[in-house]
Structure formats: C-alpha cells, structure tokens
Amino acid sequence: MKYLHSIVCALAVAAAPAAVSQTGQEDTTHSRQVILIIGDGMGEQQITIARNYLEGATGRLLMDNMPVRAAVQVLTIEDKPAGKPVYVADSANTATSIATGVITSPGRIATSAGTDEDLTTIVELAESAGFRTGLVTTASVTDATAAAFVAHISMRLCENPELVDEVFYDAGYRDIHLGGCPQDARKRGGPGAISEQLARSSVDVILGGGARHFAVRTEAGHGSVLELARAEGFHTIDNLEQLQRSQPGRPLLGLFASGNLPLRLQGEAARIAEKPKPSLLNRLHPYLGSVTLPETMACEPNPAFKGTPSLKKMTDTALEHLAADNDRGFFLMIESASIDKAAHKRNPCGSIGEVAQLEEALHTALAFAAKHPQTLVLVTADHTQAAQLVPYTSLYAQFPVPIYTPGHLARIETPEGGVMAVNYATNDFRREEHTGAAVPLYANAEGIGRVSPFLPQPELFAIMVDYLGL
C-alpha cells in the first residue's frame, strides 16, 4: 500500500515535457488520446479461430489491417522481491504490467511483488496531468484488468467490502479459502475493496458489469458502494436505454449486469467443447475399438445477451463523454474480457463472439482516431489461453486406430462451409488454464516509430505515458 514511484515511471515523468493547457479555450486539435484495447486471453490461436469463423480462412480482421504489429513478452514473477520468473501469467499481474510498467506476481492489482507497495498507474498519472480517463469492460468493472488501472490491492478477488478480509468459494460440501486482503481493509488504513476504490476514484467513465460488488455495504457501513459512488459524484446507470441517453458532463458509472456481461455468441443449444467418448474396447487398449467425437455445431446468438450493451455501444458512449469539450485529451482502456472467460469454460463460440465485440469497438476507436489525429490506438492481449485450433481430420488418419484428444473438443461449422476443431486440454478441472506465449500488439499509424517489433509487456506503459507526455 505504500506509494512507490517505479523506476520506469519516474524516468518517464522526468523525461516528459511540461505539457499543460495553455488557454482555457476549446482546442480539440491539440488534445492527445490513448485508446488501449485489451482482448483478454486473445493469443494467436484465439485470433485465428475467430478470423476463420468471422471472416473466413482467407479473410482479414480489422486488427489484421493495422499498420503496426508487434509481439509482447509477457512477464510475471514470484511474490517476493526479486522473485524468480513465473512462466504463465494471470490477468491481474499482466494488467499491472500494462497499467504501471512494473512486473508483479499473479493476482496482484497494481501492487508490487513481495513488498506490496502501490504502483502508480497510467490512469493516475493522466488524471494528475489533466487528462480525462475511462474504463470499459465486458467483465465486472472490479475484475482484474480494469481494476489494475485504478485500484491497488494485494489480491484480485477482493472485489467488494464483503470480500476484503477473506474470500471463500462455496464448493457445496465445504468452503474453500481463496485468500484475502486484510491489510488492504479501510479499517486497517488501507484503500479498501476494489469496488470501493472505484467508487472513490476520479475516473470519468466506468462501464461494464459487476453491480453486485456495488450493491453491498461499504466497509464503514453507512450505505452501499453504489450510494458511495453517487455521493462521490458519479451518475449511475444500469441499462442500455440509459446508456444511449446519457449525456457528457458528469462522471459516469454504468453497471449492466450483476457480474460479467453475458456472452454475445454461444454454441448451438449452448453446447461447449465435450470429451470424445471412447468405446469400451478402446478404454481397454488405445489401438482397439472406436471413439465417438462430439457432433459438429454452429455458433448462435446467446439469448441472455439480449438488451446487454455491446462493447461497441459502451465504447461509443465512453468516447462521447471523454471527448466532449476536452482540449487536453484522455486515456481510455477497453477490455473484451470474455475471450478469456469463455475459453476457461471451453466455449469456443463464446470466445469468437467476444473477438467480434472487440473488432466492433476497434472500428469505433479507429473512426474516432480518423477525426482526432493525435490518437494512439493500441490493441493487445494480456496473456494466451488454452484453446488450440487442431485438425478436423487427424494428420494420422490413415492409421486404423482411434486418434482423438484426451481433452475437450468442439467441432464448429464455419459460415464458409468448413469444420473447425478446437481443443482444450490444459487440465480436466472445471476451468482451463492460461498459457504462456507472447501476445500480439497492434497499433494505428501513431504507433509507427513508437512500437518496436518485440517488447516486454511493461514497455506498453512507457509508450502510452510518453505519448501523453506524462
């Protein structure tokens, strides 16, 4: 919780020009903006799977047409000072890398590994320098990626005041202890749970899910976190109609679902990847018998999505609010969160729909940048995920033995008439794991000369800070 100016941050601040507004007049031509779009879990496998479905095997996504493309080295360390490398990240420590320029340990929200010091975020720097700021996500706004841009807490699951001391998972027959953030509680002089930190923040626009984390009482207990947010000046909304009607002028907090927003797409009849079913004989010996693979399926709209603001609609509103009468500029983070969340649940159609949502938000961002030339648009992922695009017909299909994944498999009928097989096999638990490959980074023309072909993830922070002159 101590306030640490990281070395990267201190250097960036020292090197930045003293860029302050010279006049009170509106002069949007001098404003500078960063729009950072994060596809959670959106590695090369997820992108290719989505491209094949959405645009066809020879098609192109919008991000494919961006003029700058790089690879980002994802970095994580153990939870101690100078901890050894951890080769697979979580969304909390990667968001911390991007938001603060500092490598930290899994689960941490803008706090340092081992020493638990608060790390200055780009949102804080931008606010101090007079920029507006916004966070848009399809997850709970208290979830790791958005949280790390504003909040400082030792563990990502401490999303609301009821969870700040200890987090349990109700496994039915027993509670499982998942950790806690006792030292971060306000009663101990800490900044409190994530929702309470957001309610007290100076962020101009916060849009996403997570109403349940604002419905609980604050630590002080005088009312709900949502009431606190209102008292702190937020205009609060909770549905699509309100979103479309909302006018710039006041800080806006939109919470459109109890938890994460519903997925846009699902598998036919809500199917996800399934285990191939070997015959009894094949269970006795892998060279005998046969296997029944999951039936092929199309993707279809998820009925639960109806009435949910799309990522594009939230982005539209956020941009209106951030750009109105603003001669300084802004920082906006937009997350398509459930590429990852659907992959954890072995739901390839879910992930595909959320890449489509990201593409639409990107379209809006690029259109904005076309009208506001000093706008850096970045698209990246935080880490890679379990889904693998595998052969529909095994490379070894000539061999007269059943060949199939030991994990879960979905076989998706693509609109162009092919069948695409997607495999999930990092574990047999209820949720798949992340994986550790480098992730893509795309930029619009403002990124030329600023983004090198290969960069460590914390360098994203430095690029954005430098662009805004922070």
Added chain:
Amino acid sequence: MKYLHSIVCALAVAAAPAAVSQTGQEDTTHSRQVILIIGDGMGEQQITIARNYLEGATGRLLMDNMPVRAAVQVLTIEDKPAGKPVYVADSANTATSIATGVITSPGRIATSAGTDEDLTTIVELAESAGFRTGLVTTASVTDATAAAFVAHISMRLCENPELVDEVFYDAGYRDIHLGGCPQDARKRGGPGAISEQLARSSVDVILGGGARHFAVRTEAGHGSVLELARAEGFHTIDNLEQLQRSQPGRPLLGLFASGNLPLRLQGEAARIAEKPKPSLLNRLHPYLGSVTLPETMACEPNPAFKGTPSLKKMTDTALEHLAADNDRGFFLMIESASIDKAAHKRNPCGSIGEVAQLEEALHTALAFAAKHPQTLVLVTADHTQAAQLVPYTSLYAQFPVPIYTPGHLARIETPEGGVMAVNYATNDFRREEHTGAAVPLYANAEGIGRVSPFLPQPELFAIMVDYLGL
C-alpha cells in the same frame, strides 16, 4: 504433373524487370540474395518456450531483435479444385505456399490441389534467371519443406524410388497403407520420387539428412540415386569433416544421416513429456485422491548429435558455395526441421535445441547480409504445433483437488532457476498433431516496406520473387 504457371507467378514474372547480368565481370555489390529460414512448427508457443530456456524470461532471441515482424496466415484447401478451407496445415502444403505462391492440399509437394499440376517454384524461377540456389535442412533433404522448393509430386512420402508407387508403414502385425504417387513414377512419364528429382535438379547446394533415400536404386535400376546424383554433376559428401573441407565450384550434395539429423538437445536421460499418474482414488472420481506429476528435469546434449554438422555449419558452407564468384546472387532456404519433429514426439528439450540451431544459422545469415547489403533475410514458420507453455502451479491450486493435464507434461528446469511446464495434448497417439494459428515472420531491414504486418502465406513467394526481380 502438367506445368502450371500460377496466376501469382505469372503476374510476378510479368511485373519483374528483365534483370540479367550486364557483364561477365564479378561485381558482387550488384548481386541480390534471399535467405529464407523456416522453423518448422515454430509458432509463438515454441518461440516463448525456447526463449525462456535459452535466454531467460526477460531475454531476447536474435529473431526478436529483427526490425520487421509480421503474422502469416497459413492457408490450406481440400484436395480438389476450389476446395473448401482446411484449418490446419501440414508442412508439405505450407512449403508449397511459400515456394510457389499457390495454396494447395495437405501432403502435396508443389502440385495443385485436385488437378495435380506442377507449380513453378522460386528455385526454378531463380535458376532460370541465373541465380544460384541452395537448400539446407536438419531433416532428410527429401522431406516436405525442402522438397517443395524443387520437386513436384502428389504425396510427400514418395521420398525415394522404392516408395513412389505405394508407401506402407510396418505396424508389426500388419502393414498400413499410407498412399502413393503412381502417376508420378518415371515409368509413367512422371518426374519420379523426390530423391530422384533432387538428384536430377540444378540446385547448387543441398545439405541435410536422408542418405537412405539416395541409397536405393533409381527407377531405371542402373544404380543408386546417389550414383545418379554424381553422374549429374554433384560432389557428394556425408560427414562433417568433408563439409568443412568442401570448396566451391561444383554442385554439392551433403547427406549427413540416414534419415533426419539427430537433435542437438534432449531431456535428462532422454526423457520426454509424460502422462501425470493419478492415484486409484482419483481414477474413481476427479475430486478424490491425488496425482503424481512427472519429475522436473533439465535439458542436456543429445549424445547422438556428436559429429553431426550443425545447421550453422551447413549454412556457413552453403553461403560460401553460393556466394563465391557470383555477381548475380542466390536463393537459399534453410530449415530447422525438428522443432516440429521433436514436438510431434512430445520432446520439449528437442524443440528448444532446434530453435537454438535456427538462431545460430540466423546469426550467420545476418552476418552475411551485413557484408552483402542486397540480402533479404526472412525467418518464419510453416505452421504451429502442439506444445503449450502451461502454469507450473495451476491457476486453481487453492482448490483441494488434483488438477492436471489429461495429456503429456514435461516440467523443465530452466538455467535461470525457474520451472517451465510444457503440455502436449492434441491426441494420445504416438505423434501429436499440428495446430492452426498464424505464424510469425521476421525480416532484416531489407524487408521494410516489402513485408506488411499481416500477410497470407503465399505472399511470401511474391515478396521473394519481387526482391530477386524474377
């Protein structure tokens, strides 16, 4: 077998300047070279796994420092004219894409899907225009990647005259028919098996493995394919000492192993990824009992590699031969083949060692390019592969149930003191599958303005053809 000038090829030829040597004098400053380095199966997961081991989590590979980086869309179709997309490639059809600019079907070597027409390769175009050509690989020189730059045949396994009609796999209790290329046999007017096509080719340097495919009699039966190669003018060598002594002047065919060259690295005591071993109780119910994961291991030199020419040594020799007294230039393809072959066998240390080999060959190529300015160096992969970098400690480790991959797992001790977990789980067969994600492409500064951030794999052909003015 019919000779098809593809549309891409025809356009490229039409658009190319009539670049012929103006004088007989040596003028190496005017020579142009393309050095194409292919890491077979070297997707982002393999690269990150290798980087973590070879350079450390925060380290950089040589390819990471190249000034141009793009993503390549891997494309495959069914084996019929205008076939539907196939979402996962094999090395034959991807090499055909790169070598000829034409998308084809799995298993095909520079022949068209369905119509089986021969596709003109960059090696053929380069030779016709007076450039020297070379192929270097750690696989058999008759294997798919190298073959597709020179040979034309309907099925990659027809590597020697004994295999041209039919290929069987001896499964012990029975033979398994894997296909054949009867229409390609010389006795039917075809070009013959791959080794025979290589022996009759005009390639200036061919280095790799595959001696057994040259030890068999030619179709005509007057002697071995190796004798044919000698009769056609090749100087033939078969060991490291000969390679180091070899002098430019004559076409060179070096075959340094019976099949593929041995891997440089292996797991401790030759271990590869292994199946986690669940307890009896865990077999009864996934929430019960425990699991024994494979012991961690280091990587170590593979004793069988001793005396094998490294990819770097072969590259050194190839460059000497191709550049000597050459005022026109050359095309050289260098393949680190066993990144893929080791991954098929669930051997992560094997793949890591072969990325290291690629890095060394790249070092040689970049040093050459530094002395010969008009040298385009490209590094890419043909397709992605099964290996996944997964968490050493599950994301869900707080849950008191055994969580482990249903596939094969290796836990590798890295030199920097971490443990890196690598998962293989596309199937439970003796060989893992390929996967379908886009692959990286790197270029030296000659690629700036020539390589766009995202390109279909066949465009690699067009870029190289254009660079050489073919």
